[in-house]
Amino acid sequence: MLANLAAQFPHVQIVSLEHDTHWFEDTKNQLPAPLPSNFHLHHTPLTHIQLQSPQRDADAGDAHTQQWYDYFPRTQPLCELLLVDGPPGSSSSFARLPAPYMIPMATGGCVVIDDYERDEEQAIVRRWLADLGLELMDIVEFNTTLAVLRKPRWAGLEVKWRRLKN
Template identity: 35%
Template sequence: MSNDSSAKRLRRFRTGGAALFLGSVPVIWLVGPAAAYTLGVIGVAAYLYARDRVTREQYRTLRSQNEAALDARRIIDHGAFPLPRAGGWAASSDLLALLGELTLARRPAHIVELGSGLSTVFLAELLRRHGHGRITSIDHDAQYAEQTRERLRARGLDDLVTVVCAPIREQEIEGARYPWYDCEQLEDVDCIDLLLVDGPIGSSARSCRYPALPVFKGRLSADAVIVVDDADRDDERAMVAAWSADYGMDLEWHALDGGAAVLTLRR
């Protein structure tokens, strides 16, 4: 939406809100002050809603323009393809910053992520430029997994990443049944130094991300770190709290877009 149309919408809501507020004056004589007060509140609420909506749209536009400017500079400086856009279903920019900080500080030899996409490309770029290591990226959707492979090939990063397609199927894990990645496709995934839990899609079923730690607990290195995206959701909050208590892990909360939790083995 253009700034011009946003401004027009804001002016319309301002006008409507003012009309409702002023129109409440004669209503006092008809139905009493309660109705006048109600109309006034509606008018103010309409104005605030319009203002906040315009602000959110302007923020999204500004963020998009900023990312485009960074992409242009990256092409000029490095002759490299720009990264896919952050946000939406892709990893948010602040999550990528957290992952970058952990990767540079800990130098993981093996990163495993549940859910491929922007984070895969970002982490692979980081490994190529600043250290060593490899990535195993797990996705339930064959088409999306192939899209990630294509993005990696286009940037010459495919030698650093193995993208595994593991469809979601109901299976028994620790005596309970969960819809999760087909464990048979993950038997070779071990020696994990950094585990990113960003899948399966949280809305697909309750507790659908819980099996990640039960499945991979015995394959974590002694200094492994686990990052959980969207940790502010009720399901994820309950999940990381249970992991921390049941598996003896220290837990840190990060106030990112959607929230993130970082768990490490308690010493």
């Protein structure tokens, strides 16, 4: 679906990360030929990272040491739409927490997280709201439950202001 979207919108860059070799090969085999030049599928094993999140609470755990995709491009444009459907929960607690910390978001950009019906994903979203100033825009039922968040214009300033006031 995303490769077809890339073909329709050649100015949009789409990057898909897959850590599991089986799923990577399966996905690669399903892609259309020729593959649009603006669609990029990467096999990126998980690696240990350290989050620089100032927030520590019982709700979202002390989840500063995480596993995340071994994908660190030299230059990375600001992301306008981030679909978070991994890593799987079996890889670590709060496995999806690093997504908007590791992938810089554009002002007005959206984050969609899958499996929002789970307690852990709800805790992750609460952490993003507090840490990053994201706004919860909608909850959508679509096979599973999706939470849709947006980075407002003053997100970083609002978070810093809240910390100064406290």
